[in-house]
Amino acid sequence: MTTTAVPAALAWRADPYTAALRSGRGPLFLHRRDGWLLPLEVERWCAAPDPADLTVLRRCRGAVLDIGCGPGRLVVALAALGxxxxxxxxxxxxxxxxxxxxxSALCRSVFDPLPGEGRWHTALLLDGNIGIGGDPAALLERAAQLVGSDGQLLVEAAPFDVDEHVEVRVADGRGAFGTGFPWSRLGTAALLKYAHATGWRAAERWTAAGRPFVALRRR
Incomplete structure (x- = not known):
């Protein structure tokens, strides 16, 4: 496990994130040190895949690894499809x-040893998960180790132009906070910059319900 993965793992194991998942409801936020709050869509994550999610599921091929799967709506939907x-x-x-x-899910960091490394056909980084670890280049390099040489990585970008690397905490908006950890937010332009630098190319770009997605393939 990388050093950046350790504080993140501790943070997501603590309340108020756990409490929100148990109830299936927010409010829940990423809280930046300056007081800025990013709402987290707990209700959407705990529901069935929405029309935007379905555009991603239709592009999945072969065995799929969902990195940062949360409550598992996409894994469950894929399993139902066989x-x-x-x-x-x-x-x-x-x-x-x-x-x-x-x-099917494992309680591990993406930077831990994982089954099938180098043999996954599709990997997913949705719902802001390109931010995992606060180091997009390291995450994209790790994803390249997980998928096969002909595999693909389906990534959701932020819906605006941003390239931000900060420390955040999970907060419930009522005074409860988790442990601080590094996080990133990338718009499409920034995502493509990091992808190019780590040996990926954009095979497809699309937007659904205001959510931008990119399909990446190894160069």
């Missing part, structure tokens, strides 16, 4: 919820 899919998440509650819903 697709081999595995979620990984540092939150034990997220993994339990995925498993209870019929999906």
């Amino acid at each position: 697709t081999a899919a595995l979620g990984v998440d540092v939150s034990p509650e997220a993994v339990r919820r995925t498993q209870r819903s019929g999906g």
